[in-house]
Amino acid sequence: MENSTKLKFEQPSFKERIKGMLGVDFYRLFHTPLFYIFLAIAAIIPAMVSCFTMMPDQNGNVMEPLYSNVWQIIASTESLYVIKSIADYANMNMVFIFGGIMVSIFIGHDYKSGYVKQLFTTHAKKEDYMISKTLTCAFAMVCMCATYFVGGTIGGLFAGYKTDVNFGSLLVSIFGKMVMSLGWASLYTFINVVFRKYFGISIALSFFFGTGILIIGVASIVEALSLPTAFLNIFLYGASVNACLSSNIFAFLTCIIVSVAWAVIYIIVGSFVLNKSDVY
Amino acid sequence: MNAIEIRNLTKNFGEKQALQGLNMTVPQGSIYGFIGENGSGKSTTEKIICGLIHPSGGSIKLYGKDYTDQDVRAKVGVLIESPGCFPNMTVWNNLMIQASNLNLKNPQEEIRKMLILVRMEGSAGNKYKNCSLGMKQRIGIAMALLGNPKLLVLDEPINGLDADGMRIMREVLVDIAKSGATIVISSHILGELEKIATHYGIIRGGKMIAEMTAEELEKNCRTFVAIGITNKDMAKMVLGRKYARVEEDENGYIRIYDKTTPEEIVSYLYSEGLVINEIRKDKIGLEEYYIDLMKGKGV
Numbered sequence: 001m002e003n004s005t006k007l008k009f010e011q012p013s014f015k016e017r018i019k020g021m022l023g024v025d026f027y028r029l030f031h032t033p034l035f036y037i038f039l040a041i042a043a044i045i046p047a048m049v050s051c052f053t054m055m056p057d058q059n060g061n062v063m064e065p066l067y068s069n070v071w072q073i074i075a076s077t078e079s080l081y082v083i084k085s086i087a088d089y090a091n092m093n094m095v096f097i098f099g100g101i102m103v104s105i106f107i108g109h110d111y112k113s114g115y116v117k118q119l120f121t122t123h124a125k126k127e128d129y130m131i132s133k134t135l136t137c138a139f140a141m142v143c144m145c146a147t148y149f150v151g152g153t154i155g156g157l158f159a160g161y162k163t164d165v166n167f168g169s170l171l172v173s174i175f176g177k178m179v180m181s182l183g184w185a186s187l188y189t190f191i192n193v194v195f196r197k198y199f200g201i202s203i204a205l206s207f208f209f210g211t212g213i214l215i216i217g218v219a220s221i222v223e224a225l226s227l228p229t230a231f232l233n234i235f236l237y238g239a240s241v242n243a244c245l246s247s248n249i250f251a252f253l254t255c256i257i258v259s260v261a262w263a264v265i266y267i268i269v270g271s272f273v274l275n276k277s278d279v280y
Numbered sequence: 281m282n283a284i285e286i287r288n289l290t291k292n293f294g295e296k297q298a299l300q301g302l303n304m305t306v307p308q309g310s311i312y313g314f315i316g317e318n319g320s321g322k323s324t325t326e327k328i329i330c331g332l333i334h335p336s337g338g339s340i341k342l343y344g345k346d347y348t349d350q351d352v353r354a355k356v357g358v359l360i361e362s363p364g365c366f367p368n369m370t371v372w373n374n375l376m377i378q379a380s381n382l383n384l385k386n387p388q389e390e391i392r393k394m395l396i397l398v399r400m401e402g403s404a405g406n407k408y409k410n411c412s413l414g415m416k417q418r419i420g421i422a423m424a425l426l427g428n429p430k431l432l433v434l435d436e437p438i439n440g441l442d443a444d445g446m447r448i449m450r451e452v453l454v455d456i457a458k459s460g461a462t463i464v465i466s467s468h469i470l471g472e473l474e475k476i477a478t479h480y481g482i483i484r485g486g487k488m489i490a491e492m493t494a495e496e497l498e499k500n501c502r503t504f505v506a507i508g509i510t511n512k513d514m515a516k517m518v519l520g521r522k523y524a525r526v527e528e529d530e531n532g533y534i535r536i537y538d539k540t541t542p543e544e545i546v547s548y549l550y551s552e553g554l555v556i557n558e559i560r561k562d563k564i565g566l567e568e569y570y571i572d573l574m575k576g577k578g579v
Contacts, residue, residue, distance in 0.1 A: 114364030123354040278333035
């Protein structure tokens with residue numbers, strides 16, 4: 001029975017591996033209703049929020065409008081690390097809440113179906129998995145930003161808000177948030193990898209991070225300690241709130257730097273966690 | 281070179297020691313039947329070989345290389361428990377996903393070949409969730425075979441299959457083995473395993489208690505003479521006077537394990553005034569060998 005055949009082993013390059021894995025993840029993304037449901041949610045919610053605040057109640061009274069300008073649905077007027085009213089957060093940042101839930105379901109399905117078991121018994125590396133998931137989910141969030149923009153703009157125009165804006169700042173805030181999708185996707189991928197056996201915790205943590213609830217807690221501690229709070233915008237909240245209707249090109253650059261830094265950190269730490277723990 | 285060489289493998293889950301210095305040698309080209317009770321450490325060993333869980337200690341070599349080498353991993357096909365497929369996708373698409381992860385150059389051609397091999401060529405368009413258990417297991421085998429692996433690790437692939445499903449699976453595995461691949465297969469259905477395995481490993485309490493070839497098992501499995509007789513108690517008493525080991529089996533036959541012949545037994549019982557209804561010479565199978573080993577009878 002002894003067979004002395006000399007076996008030849010070939011190691012696929014990183015480029016080949018990541019190409020194959022990205023192909024699978026994007027195929028799955030485009031062939032799952034989940035993606036389209038979240039695109040629709042991202043479009044409908046801002047439209048509804050803008051319209052509902054302009055609708056009269058049963059006594060014919062119209063509540064105070066949430067926004068004064070269409071583009072406030074896209075981004076807040078100024079950079080804030082702690083929200084003062086719901087309008088400060090009820091803008092494109094909401095995509096990062098929806099995105100967190102979508103990422104949890106998308107990655108959770110990898111484990112529920114046993115796909116990871118099939119994947120990690122091949123030559124696939126844990127780093128490849130983190131990179132591929134981050135990029136795919138970032139793409140999904142960028143798409144959600146786009147549908148949010150369309151839904152929010154139509155809803156705002158329909159509600160009759162004013163449209164005057166600094167066009168450059170508007171572009172910075174839209175693209176800044178789109179760029180931050182990479183950072184957020186890496187954070188959510190990391191959370192889901194760490195809590196892969198506890199789907200509920202993954203969803204809850206994604207929600208708490210996405211809504212900024214955790215940041216508010218941290219901010220209050222920082223304020224109580226009389227420490228500078230500016231870094232909260234950049235490092236804790238991912239510069240997403242920096243991309244506002246009064247921001248300039250430097251805010252956009254900050255978004256790029258922070259987003260890439262988040263992605264690198266979370267991919268490295270996530271890969272380390274995956275490499276050190278039992279996969280399935 | 282052996283396909284698998286495991287030395288002093290240990291794995292702890294908290295306080296529990298799942299594997300306690302396990303040694304295992306799987307020769308290239310063999311069909312290795314991996315047998316053990318539930319919780320004996322079979323699946324844990326297989327998951328470690330496949331890189332799904334980390335060992336606490338020991339060494340594992342696949343084809344002479346460390347089992348964590350990504351290049352050697354590419355030549356290992358795996359079916360652990362059930363295939364990792366997306367239920368709402370078709371069989372074809374699930375296989376395409378695995379082919380893509382394996383960076384196959386000609387995935388469509390390879391998938392077609394595998395579907396023919398596992399007798400699933402007509403079901404490629406079916407959604408995975410609509411497939412029967414037997415079909416799902418064969419999809420798992422097809423998935424494990426993509427990329428022309430040299431080592432297949434199959435955990436309970438025939439569990440839950442009907443007689444026809446088992447026959448197809450057996451034929452598939454024999455076809456695969458003919459291509460030169462090494463197969464490690466764990467199963468509780470020892471009768472089926474006996475039909476295809478060339479080597480055996482028996483694990484108990486996280487330790488390998490026996491490893492042997494099919495030929496060695498054949499030698500180890502003692503022959504016996506089984507008799508059917510009306511007055512069993514009297515027959516057992518009479519036979520017990522002359523033969524060292526006389527036992528009644530679960531079917532009511534009396535077995536005499538000493539070196540003897542049916543003719544000798546017939547004439548001995550006849551001389552004692554007992555008439556036999558039925559007699560045959562037989563050999564204990566893998567299942568009985570295993571049960572005896574587990575009971576510590578030292579077959």
